[in-house]
Amino acid sequence: MNWNRMVQMMAGAALAMAASFPVAAQVAPAAAPGIPLNPSPIGDTSAIAKEAQSWLRDLIKINTTNPPGNEQIAAMYIAGILAKEGIKAEILDLTPGRSAVAARLRSTAMADPSKALLLVAHMDVVGVEKSKWTVDPFAAVEKDGYLYGRGAIDDKGMLAANLAAFIALKRANPRLNRDVIFLATADEEQFGDASVKILIAKYWDKFAAGFALNEGGEVLLKNGKVQYVAVQASEKVPVNVTVIARGTSGHASMPTKDNAVVHLTAAVAKIGNYSAPVHFTTIVRRYFEQLAAIEDDEIGKWMRSLDTPDRGEHAQKVVSDANPLWNSMLRDSIAPTMLTAGVRANVIPGEACANLNIRLLPGDTVDALLAELTKLVNDPQIRFEIQPDAGLAAPPSSLENDFYATITKVAGREFSNAPVLPFQSTGATDSAQLRLHNVQAYGFTPFPLTEEDLRRMHGDDERIRLASFIKGVDVLARVIAEFVVAR
Numbered sequence: 028m029n030w031n032r033m034v035q036m037m038a039g040a041a042l043a044m045a046a047s048f049p050v051a052a053q054v055a056p057a058a059a060p061g062i063p064l065n066p067s068p069i070g071d072t073s074a075i076a077k078e079a080q081s082w083l084r085d086l087i088k089i090n091t092t093n094p095p096g097n098e099q100i101a102a103m104y105i106a107g108i109l110a111k112e113g114i115k116a117e118i119l120d121l122t123p124g125r126s127a128v129a130a131r132l133r134s135t136a137m138a139d140p141s142k143a144l145l146l147v148a149h150m151d152v153v154g155v156e157k158s159k160w161t162v163d164p165f166a167a168v169e170k171d172g173y174l175y176g177r178g179a180i181d182d183k184g185m186l187a188a189n190l191a192a193f194i195a196l197k198r199a200n201p202r203l204n205r206d207v208i209f210l211a212t213a214d215e216e217q218f219g220d221a222s223v224k225i226l227i228a229k230y231w232d233k234f235a236a237g238f239a240l241n242e243g244g245e246v247l248l249k250n251g252k253v254q255y256v257a258v259q260a261s262e263k264v265p266v267n268v269t270v271i272a273r274g275t276s277g278h279a280s281m282p283t284k285d286n287a288v289v290h291l292t293a294a295v296a297k298i299g300n301y302s303a304p305v306h307f308t309t310i311v312r313r314y315f316e317q318l319a320a321i322e323d324d325e326i327g328k329w330m331r332s333l334d335t336p337d338r339g340e341h342a343q344k345v346v347s348d349a350n351p352l353w354n355s356m357l358r359d360s361i362a363p364t365m366l367t368a369g370v371r372a373n374v375i376p377g378e379a380c381a382n383l384n385i386r387l388l389p390g391d392t393v394d395a396l397l398a399e400l401t402k403l404v405n406d407p408q409i410r411f412e413i414q415p416d417a418g419l420a421a422p423p424s425s426l427e428n429d430f431y432a433t434i435t436k437v438a439g440r441e442f443s444n445a446p447v448l449p450f451q452s453t454g455a456t457d458s459a460q461l462r463l464h465n466v467q468a469y470g471f472t473p474f475p476l477t478e479e480d481l482r483r484m485h486g487d488d489e490r491i492r493l494a495s496f497i498k499g500v501d502v503l504a505r506v507i508a509e510f511v512v513a514r
C-alpha cells in the first residue's frame with residue numbers, strides 16, 4: 028500500500044522502541060486447550076489459517092511487482108482456490124496481463140447492494156532492492172517463525188487472510204444478513220490504468236457494496252502486548268505541485284542575480300521550513316483523545332491540550348515535534364522530493380524545477396495552500412503548477428455505524444481489551460475511491476506487528492510472524508462473521 032509511508036512512523040515516539048517479546052504469548056488467546064475463549068460464529072479458524080499460510084506462500088512466489096504488475100496470474104490462482112470450494116469467481120480484465128478478481132456469497136437472490144460487505148486487498152507489490160535482502164524476496168522463505176517475502180504484509184498477507192475468512196464463511200454456511208464480496212485489486216501501488224478507479228468505472232456492479240474492509244491502520248505490538256488497534260477511516264489527499272523558477276540563461280563565468288537555481292533553492296528552503304496551520308477533523312480529534320490515555324503522562328497531557336485556547340498552540344508544537352506522523356495528521360504537509368536544473372556545468376540554466384509532494388487534510392484545497400506559499404515565497408520569478416495526478420478528497424467513513432462498532436468491539440475483545448482508535452492515514456489506499464462511491468470503508472490490517480516489522484513494508488526483508496498471521500485470520504473472520512451472520 029501507499030499507506031506504508033504513513034505506517035512507518037505510525038506509532039508514537041513513546042511507543043517506537045519496539046523490543047523483543049515472547050513468541051507465542053502475545054498472539055495466542057489465553058484459553059485452555061480445546062476451549063475457545065469466545066466461540067466464533069463460524070467455528071475454529073486454525074485449520075483454514077494453516078491453509079491460508081500456503082496460499083500466502085504461493086502468492087509471494089507469484090511475482091506481481093508493479094510495474095508491470097502481471098496481476099492476472101495471481102487472479103487466476105485465487106479463482107482456482109475459490110473454484111475448489113465451489114465458489115465461482117469472475118476475472119475482471121483491466122489491461123493486457125492485468126486483472127482483478129471478484130467472488131460473492133449471496134444472502135438472498137435479490138440482496139441490497141448498499142448492505143453488502145466488500146473484502147478488499149491488492150495483488151500487486153512494490154519492487155525490491157534484491158541485494159539488500161538476506162533471502163530471495165520471491166521464494167517465501169520461512170525462518171524463525173516468520174514468513175519472508177515481498178508482500179508478506181503489504182498486501183498479500185491481507186489478501187490471504189481475506190480469502191481465508193471468505194472461505195471459512197462459505198464452509199460454515201450460516202444464514203447471511205447481507206452479501207459478502209471478495210475483491211482482489213490490481214495496480215494499487217502505482218494507481219495507473221489498472222487501478223481501483225478504472226475497476227470501479229468498468230465493473231462497479233460486480234462488487235457494489237455499502238461497507239468495506241481494506242488494508243490500513245494497524246495492530247501495534249510492543250513488548251509482547253497489543254498497544255492499540257488503529258482503524259483507518261479517512262486519508263489525506265496526495266497532490267504533486269511543480270515549483271518552477273525562470274531566469275536568464277547564460278555563461279556561468281558571468282553570474283546574474285536572476286539565476287533560476289538560486290531562486291528555486293531559496294523558494295524550496297522557505298517552503299521546507301513552513302508549517303501549515305493545524306485543522307482538526309473529527310477522526311483526528313478522536314485519535315488523539317484516545318491515544319492520550321495510553322501514552323505516557325507528559326505527551327498525553329499535551330495531546331489533551333491540543334485544542335484548548337490557552338495551551339493549544341504550544342501543545343500542537345510539542346505533539347508535532349514528537350512524531351512526524353502526528354505532525355502530518357494535524358495539518359497539510361509539504362515534502363520537496365525532486366529537483367531538476369541545468370544541462371552543463373558551465374551554463375546557467377534558464378529554468379529550474381522542484382517537485383512538492385503535498386498531502387492535504389480532507390476538506391483543505393491546494394489552491395488555498397498555494398496562495399499561502401505564493402505569499403511566503405514572494406518572488407515573481409517563481410510559479411506553481413499543479414500536476415494532474417492528484418488524488419480526490421473522499422468523505423470520511425462514519426464512526427457511528429454498526430460496522431465500525433463491530434470492528435471496535437470484536438478487535439478490542441480479541442486483542443485483550445486493547446484500545447481501538449479511529450485513524451486518518453497520511454498515505455493513500457484504495458479506500459478513498461471506494462468512499463467516493465458511498466462505501467463505508469475501514470482500514471483494518473488484523474496482524475499484530477511490531478514497529479520494526481511494520482517498517483519493512485516497501486523496505487528490505489519484509490516478513491510476517493506466522494503466529495501473528497494466524498491470529499489475524501481468526502480476528503478478521505470473527506469481525507466479518509459478527510457483521511454478516513444473521514441472528
Ligand SMILES: [Zn+2]
Nearest residue numbers: 028029181182
Ligand atoms: Zn498496500
